[in-house]
Amino acid sequence: MPQRSTKGTKKSENDLVQFHNVSFSLPSTQIISDLNLTVERGETLVLLGESGCGKTTTLKLVNRLLTPTSGEVLVEGKPTTSWDAIALRRRIGYVIQEGGLFPHFTIARNVGLVPALSGWEQARTRERVRELLALVGLDPDRFAERYPRELSGGQRQRVGVARALAADPPLLLLDEPFGALDPLTRASLQREFADLTKRLDKTAILVTHDVREALILGNRIGLMHQGHLLLLEPPDQFLAAGNPQARAYIETLEMVGGDR
Amino acid sequence: MSFWHFLQLNWSELLLLVRQHIVLVFIAILIAVIIGVPTGIALTRHRALRGPVLGLANVMQTIPSLALFGFLIPLPFIGGIGSRTALVALVLYSLLPIIRNTVTGILGVEPSVREAAVAMGMTDGQVLRQVELPLAMGVIVTGIRVATVIAVGVTTIAAAVGAGGLGVYIFRGLRQYDNNLLLAGALSAALLALAADFFLGLVERRFSFEAKRSSTARKVASVAGVAGVLLLILGGFAFWRSGAGPSPSEQGRVSIGSKDFTESALLAEIVAQMLEARGVSVERRFELGGNLPHEAMVSGTLDLYPEYTGTSFTAILHHAPISDPRAVYQQVNQEYADKFKVDVSQPLGFENTFAILVRGEEARRLNLKTISDAAPHTPRWRAGFGQDFMSRADGYPGFSKAYGLKFAEVREMDLSLTYIALSSRQVDLIAGNSTEGRIETLDLVQLVDDRHYFPPYEAVYLVRQDSLARVPALREVLSKLANGISTEEMRRLNYEIDGNKRDPKAVVKEWLGSKGL
Numbered sequence: 001m002p003q004r005s006t007k008g009t010k011k012s013e014n015d016l017v018q019f020h021n022v023s024f025s026l027p028s029t030q031i032i033s034d035l036n037l038t039v040e041r042g043e044t045l046v047l048l049g050e051s052g053c054g055k056t057t058t059l060k061l062v063n064r065l066l067t068p069t070s071g072e073v074l075v076e077g078k079p080t081t082s083w084d085a086i087a088l089r090r091r092i093g094y095v096i097q098e099g100g101l102f103p104h105f106t107i108a109r110n111v112g113l114v115p116a117l118s119g120w121e122q123a124r125t126r127e128r129v130r131e132l133l134a135l136v137g138l139d140p141d142r143f144a145e146r147y148p149r150e151l152s153g154g155q156r157q158r159v160g161v162a163r164a165l166a167a168d169p170p171l172l173l174l175d176e177p178f179g180a181l182d183p184l185t186r187a188s189l190q191r192e193f194a195d196l197t198k199r200l201d202k203t204a205i206l207v208t209h210d211v212r213e214a215l216i217l218g219n220r221i222g223l224m225h226q227g228h229l230l231l232l233e234p235p236d237q238f239l240a241a242g243n244p245q246a247r248a249y250i251e252t253l254e255m256v257g258g259d260r
Numbered sequence: 261m262s263f264w265h266f267l268q269l270n271w272s273e274l275l276l277l278v279r280q281h282i283v284l285v286f287i288a289i290l291i292a293v294i295i296g297v298p299t300g301i302a303l304t305r306h307r308a309l310r311g312p313v314l315g316l317a318n319v320m321q322t323i324p325s326l327a328l329f330g331f332l333i334p335l336p337f338i339g340g341i342g343s344r345t346a347l348v349a350l351v352l353y354s355l356l357p358i359i360r361n362t363v364t365g366i367l368g369v370e371p372s373v374r375e376a377a378v379a380m381g382m383t384d385g386q387v388l389r390q391v392e393l394p395l396a397m398g399v400i401v402t403g404i405r406v407a408t409v410i411a412v413g414v415t416t417i418a419a420a421v422g423a424g425g426l427g428v429y430i431f432r433g434l435r436q437y438d439n440n441l442l443l444a445g446a447l448s449a450a451l452l453a454l455a456a457d458f459f460l461g462l463v464e465r466r467f468s469f470e471a472k473r474s475s476t477a478r479k480v481a482s483v484a485g486v487a488g489v490l491l492l493i494l495g496g497f498a499f500w501r502s503g504a505g506p507s508p509s510e511q512g513r514v515s516i517g518s519k520d521f522t523e524s525a526l527l528a529e530i531v532a533q534m535l536e537a538r539g540v541s542v543e544r545r546f547e548l549g550g551n552l553p554h555e556a557m558v559s560g561t562l563d564l565y566p567e568y569t570g571t572s573f574t575a576i577l578h579h580a581p582i583s584d585p586r587a588v589y590q591q592v593n594q595e596y597a598d599k600f601k602v603d604v605s606q607p608l609g610f611e612n613t614f615a616i617l618v619r620g621e622e623a624r625r626l627n628l629k630t631i632s633d634a635a636p637h638t639p640r641w642r643a644g645f646g647q648d649f650m651s652r653a654d655g656y657p658g659f660s661k662a663y664g665l666k667f668a669e670v671r672e673m674d675l676s677l678t679y680i681a682l683s684s685r686q687v688d689l690i691a692g693n694s695t696e697g698r699i700e701t702l703d704l705v706q707l708v709d710d711r712h713y714f715p716p717y718e719a720v721y722l723v724r725q726d727s728l729a730r731v732p733a734l735r736e737v738l739s740k741l742a743n744g745i746s747t748e749e750m751r752r753l754n755y756e757i758d759g760n761k762r763d764p765k766a767v768v769k770e771w772l773g774s775k776g777l
Binding site: 065086089092097099102104117163173 | 370372373375376377378379380381382383386390391394395
């Protein structure tokens, strides 16, 4: 155990996020148990697991929507509890299912939110919003002044990604971002997202229960079960893993493949 | 008189009452919003306070409005009579819907939206101002809308504590059995409530983000916004105008009160007009319920009001009734000076005592002159008495015992209704007021109180001693009125107003002219 943390500290230059012996519990239940994990700059780490396994909680520990009951989470080498919460969150893009867009803001205002909060000039924010909408494949002239309810689910999700990218944060957190979309839209958004993170050299932690999504998007896949990280492997090694939980996921994949 | 004709004659007074009504509701809702919305916000942040505070606001709203006004009257600073008390009560009533809807609205914001706001790096204040409040606004406006409609209704009760508003017409209409007054008061209040509901409903739509807004809906919403602003401006204007009006009991100004029946208001109006003729400015606070005029005078809000010696003797000083007018007058005079620093004027020359009345034809047929004459007939008679007579110390229980009366049936009903009930043969004997104008017009006969059971109720003015010192004209006016009004005259004056539905001010002016006062 001490050996592992020494190893973590040594590599910290390149490690954007580190979990050191992190546990999180509510008064009656243990949600996360003794989690150790590092996320390197530029990689997309996918946390895979069923509902209630603690993957969303893990995500929320990074941008301090939650703080660990014990252990610590380091972002850029500094514990989240030492960060100013507001400053920390503005350095981290956050995308949730259905986008979590503000229904009373236009698309432009939704996307330009963090720049506006950070005190950017209006002209610069406006320019940035147009750039981002184009980046996620939405025509700024058509969409900027619309309201979220006037968009389709896929379009809203694109806006959610654009909003997370607005202030050019080094880290993105994504909580089942493509979960509520139809399979075709989901597939094309997954591809675009993979391109985008590669092109922009973003670090991302993505949470999903869809093993196919994990395999497409992840540089590494962490499998979580009942608050424990069972394994953490690149996709090819994940497919070869002997862990029964991992096998169960891989079998669902083969079953679907067999149907075709 | 047709309702239309009534409106033509009284539209300026009606507009004044509508304005008072709007001002009361507007200020009360404004204060309730200023208190209620921040309270609601605080409750969303402090879960532990939510139950107790909402519970308290809930309890406030279950107190019947008349009772709440009653509780407030004796309190210092927030109590007393007039619009301040009414405002306190109205604010208390308006708080619950506003606080509750603020809490519901904010807690009802989609959790994912709130989470996104926090995760974007918004401070708590930014989440509140930019996300929670805008999204909760529709629900909050609904609360304000509900509170406003309730307040328009409750404000009609505010007339009972002298705050004015449309309740003045409703109460007066109930007392005088004048459907035009009732209709004008109730209809205007209902229209006000509907109008407030409609405009605030439009404002509410403006803030609803759930419904898809087409361009026409957007147009309607902006019209509503304009209308809302107009309403606010109107309210503000009415407020400003009312602020420009006279304020209570200043130097050189005399504040005159009256009880809530025609004769008391008439007597108060007589003094008011005589003072005005002498260049004294007068504030009229007429038609106050219960013991309000007394309490208001003792507390210094009123300078003067008309009273009856027997009422002071029994109801205020709590003495057992006695029948000697001189003794009652002197006792009241003495004790008021000692206890309240209040002077009692010379008697005005008439009594307003309980008048035991029967139909004229019956009196003539059976040759009835006194109550004792009537006693043998009572086992075959039905009696109709007002609530007041049934309950007070010198009322029905002592009265029936003094004369040994046993009625076939005793009905408790509204005093004003008993006259009509008697003349239309639904009852056979009533206890009316001796100065009631309808005694003559309905051909009723007052039986003589031959055993001198009823205490004397001589009409007098009660006036604060410091007011007499401050306004010399008061003393002169009161001395001119000593023994100035006979019972017959009082009956005639009452009938001019209750029977002929004439304007009290005009009746008083005419009478003062005829007497050379």
